[in-house]
Amino acid sequence: MIRFATPEEFSAALANLPTPDSDAITAARARQESLTKPAQSLGRLEEIALFMAGWQGREKPRAERIFAAVFAGNHGVAAQGVSAFPREVTAQMVANFRNGGAAINALSRACGAELEIVDLALDQPTADITQAPAMDEAECLEAINAGAATVPRDADLFFVGEMGIANTTPAAALSACCFGGDAMDWVGRGSGIDDAALARKIKAVNSALAKHASYCDSPFETLRRLGGREIAAMAGAILASRMQHIPMLLDGFICCAAIAPLAAAAPAITHHCLAAHCSAEGAHSRLLEHLGLDPLLHLEMRLGEGSGAAVAVQIVRSALAAHNEMATFTEASVASAL
Numbered sequence: 001m002i003r004f005a006t007p008e009e010f011s012a013a014l015a016n017l018p019t020p021d022s023d024a025i026t027a028a029r030a031r032q033e034s035l036t037k038p039a040q041s042l043g044r045l046e047e048i049a050l051f052m053a054g055w056q057g058r059e060k061p062r063a064e065r066i067f068a069a070v071f072a073g074n075h076g077v078a079a080q081g082v083s084a085f086p087r088e089v090t091a092q093m094v095a096n097f098r099n100g101g102a103a104i105n106a107l108s109r110a111c112g113a114e115l116e117i118v119d120l121a122l123d124q125p126t127a128d129i130t131q132a133p134a135m136d137e138a139e140c141l142e143a144i145n146a147g148a149a150t151v152p153r154d155a156d157l158f159f160v161g162e163m164g165i166a167n168t169t170p171a172a173a174l175s176a177c178c179f180g181g182d183a184m185d186w187v188g189r190g191s192g193i194d195d196a197a198l199a200r201k202i203k204a205v206n207s208a209l210a211k212h213a214s215y216c217d218s219p220f221e222t223l224r225r226l227g228g229r230e231i232a233a234m235a236g237a238i239l240a241s242r243m244q245h246i247p248m249l250l251d252g253f254i255c256c257a258a259i260a261p262l263a264a265a266a267p268a269i270t271h272h273c274l275a276a277h278c279s280a281e282g283a284h285s286r287l288l289e290h291l292g293l294d295p296l297l298h299l300e301m302r303l304g305e306g307s308g309a310a311v312a313v314q315i316v317r318s319a320l321a322a323h324n325e326m327a328t329f330t331e332a333s334v335a336s337a338l
Contacts, residue, residue: 002148002240007137007220010144010239014219014266017242020054028053028061034328034336042322044296045315048274049323052157052316055247055272060324062156063317066113068306069150069237070097070104070161073120073143073229076128077208078166082201084191087125087165094119094163103303104161107310111317113159116150120229129170130207133225140224140232147236151244157316159249159276160237161306162230162258165191168281169201171257173208173226175283177216178264179290182206188253188282219261227258234258242272249309249316252279252302256287263291276312277301 004010028050033039040046052061072094078087096102097117108115120143126134135143151158168190175186183205189198208226216222223232235258241248250256250273262269275293278285280302288295296312329336 002151002243003145004141004148004236007141007218010220011218013239013243014262014269017266017268018245020271021057022054024057024059025050025054027059028323031059032323034330035326036329036332036334037326045319045322048316048319051274052247052320055245056156057245061320063313063320065154065156066111066313067116067152067155068108068113068159068161068310069116069118069147070163070306071118071120071147071230071233072122072163073167073231074122074125075164075166075170075228076125076134077130077169077204078125079128080130080200080204081197082169082193082204083166084193084197085165090163090165091122094122097163102305103307104305104310107307111310111313113310113313118146118150118233120146120233126228129173129226130204130211133212134170134227135224135229135232137224139229140220143229143232144236147233148240151237151240151246153244155246157249157313158237158241158246159251159306159309159313160234160255161251161309162234162254162304164228164230167228167230167254169204170226170228170231171254172283173205174222174231174257174260175287176205176209177213177222177226178260179287182209185286186283190281219265222261231258235262238262238273239269242269246272248273249276249312250274250293251276251306251309252304253281253284253287254304256284256291259291260287267292274312274316277308279308
């Protein structure tokens, strides 16, 4: 199990990222060129197959063992009135997850993913980021390691999700801190807030940036000051999956905000990631552009929980089915192009 004992170990792992297996990509590309179809006629499905081959180190990659983790945390900034729901809903939704009744449960069953639910000190919200750092060093490390611990070494594909009332507020702050702009560029309506709550949210993000941005001199410190426990856990899971060569599907705005501090320092962190979808949260498309990721789906989803990633698993499965199961020109006795 991967564990980071110190912030320095976290930074060192980020500075020494594994790369995909170029020989496996070459072999997979050669197979693609021999299949009974015009070259590149399956578009991005072919790209996905090569991506999976590189990270799995196989000419014929697979999507049999799919794992997901949903992290839940509470946020002190919720006291600023930035969400449409009270903080108690986080724990209520965790109970729903555990009882199998949420969207992510249904969608995980549909895509064949094994789902783990991790609640992170729900009775101890992070500090209000307009007033203080969200977490101290030990709390942030604990959250990062909780995320890293969920990544199974034998996973073919992994995705993460989150639950945390008010967490689009730290997500907006993280995005602005990492990629520039102010609250107006990154704040959206999240869970469906009205104009008054939107104004409070914009004020909260600008206050958090004014208080912390000048001290955010490393990915760890950015997560510690402006993030949340579930956000730090997703960052830890994403980095741990890279260290184990496990391809990742990224979910929506909050999941992508979790990787933002890592990507700002080490853009290559996204190379083992596919963006599952572009959510209806306005700033998500802008964030994906900064991450250099082209989403697989545009379905106007904005639920979180890893729901968009669960849907996109089906696209990956289709890509690998075509890549692995089609006959070659030779096998099918079909004449290839001259």
